[in-house]
Amino acid sequence: MNAKGHVFKYPDNVDTDVIIPARHLNTQDAKELASHCMEDIDADFVKKVQSGDVMVGGWNFGCGSSREHAPLCIKTSGISVVIAKSFARIFYRNSINIGLPIMECPEAADAIAAGDLVSVDFDTGVITDETTGRTFQAEPFPPFIQEIIAAGGLMNSIKAKG
Numbered sequence: 001m002n003a004k005g006h007v008f009k010y011p012d013n014v015d016t017d018v019i020i021p022a023r024h025l026n027t028q029d030a031k032e033l034a035s036h037c038m039e040d041i042d043a044d045f046v047k048k049v050q051s052g053d054v055m056v057g058g059w060n061f062g063c064g065s066s067r068e069h070a071p072l073c074i075k076t077s078g079i080s081v082v083i084a085k086s087f088a089r090i091f092y093r094n095s096i097n098i099g100l101p102i103m104e105c106p107e108a109a110d111a112i113a114a115g116d117l118v119s120v121d122f123d124t125g126v127i128t129d130e131t132t133g134r135t136f137q138a139e140p141f142p143p144f145i146q147e148i149i150a151a152g153g154l155m156n157s158i159k160a161k162g
Contacts, residue, residue, distance in 0.1 A: 001122040001150060003080035003101065004130075005053035008038075008045060009114040014057050015064030016091065020073045033069055034076035049078050054118045056109055057084035062091025071095040071102075081120050083127060083138070085109045096145055099153035103127065108136035122146060 017040075024036040038045040055074060061084035062070060071094050074082060082095070085106040095102045101122060108127045112118055116131035125140035141149065151157035 001101070001146065002120060003052065003054065003122070004117070004119040005050065005080055007054050007056050007112055007114055007116045007118055008042065008049065008079075009056045009112065010038075010041065010058070010061070012058030012085070013060045013063055014041065016062060016067055016070040017064055019062065019070040020067070025067070025069055030072055030076040033073040034078075037073040037077045046077065051078040052080045053078055054120070055079045055082045056112050056114075056118075057082065058109060059085045061085075061087050062095075063088040066090040066094070068094045068098060071100045072098050075100040081122075083108055083112070083118075083120070096148055097154045099149050099151065099156070101141075101149050103138040105136050105138035108138065111136070122149075 019038060020033055020036060021040050035046055070091060075098060081101040083103050083105055086104055087102060092102060105127055111134055112129050116129050119128045119130055123140060125138040127136040127138055148154050148157045151160055
C-alpha cells in the first residue's frame with residue numbers, strides 16, 4: 001500500500017474536539033462528519049483537502065475523548081495517512097479499527113512543511129518529502145495491521161475472513 005498527497009500540518013496536542021467538534025456529533029453519517037473536520041483549527045481544511053492528501057501533526061495527536069468519529073472524519077475527508085510525532089493511544093487504535101493509516105515519525109513531522117508533496121510506502125515505512133527530496137524511516141505496520149487497513153477497518157477485515 002502507498003499514499004501520496006499534499007500536506008496539511010498541525011501542532012502538538014490536537015485533540016478530538018478540534019478534529020471533530022462535539023456540536024457536530026449528532027450524526028453518524030461519515031460524510032456529514034467530514035464536512036466539519038478540523039473546522040475549529042483550520043476553517044479552510046474541508047474546502048482545500050483532496051483525496052489522497054496527508055495530515056502531519058505533532059506530539060499527542062488525537063488526545064482527548066475516545067470517540068471513533070475523529071479518525072473517521074479524517075479518513076472520510078480524503079486524508080490517506082496521518083503522520084505525527086506521537087498519537088494518543090486510543091486515537092491510534094481507533095484509527096486502525098476504522099482503516100485510517102497512521103505513522104509515528106518525529107523526524108518527518110518536524111521536517112515536512114504544510115503544502116509539501118509527500119509519499120508513503122506502508123510496506124517499508126519510508127516517508128518521502130518529494131518537495132525537498134528528504135526521506136524518513138517510520139516503523140511499518142506488521143502484516144496483520146496492514147490487512148486491517150487494506151480491508152477498510154477491523155470489522156471489514158473480520159467479515160472478509162468469516
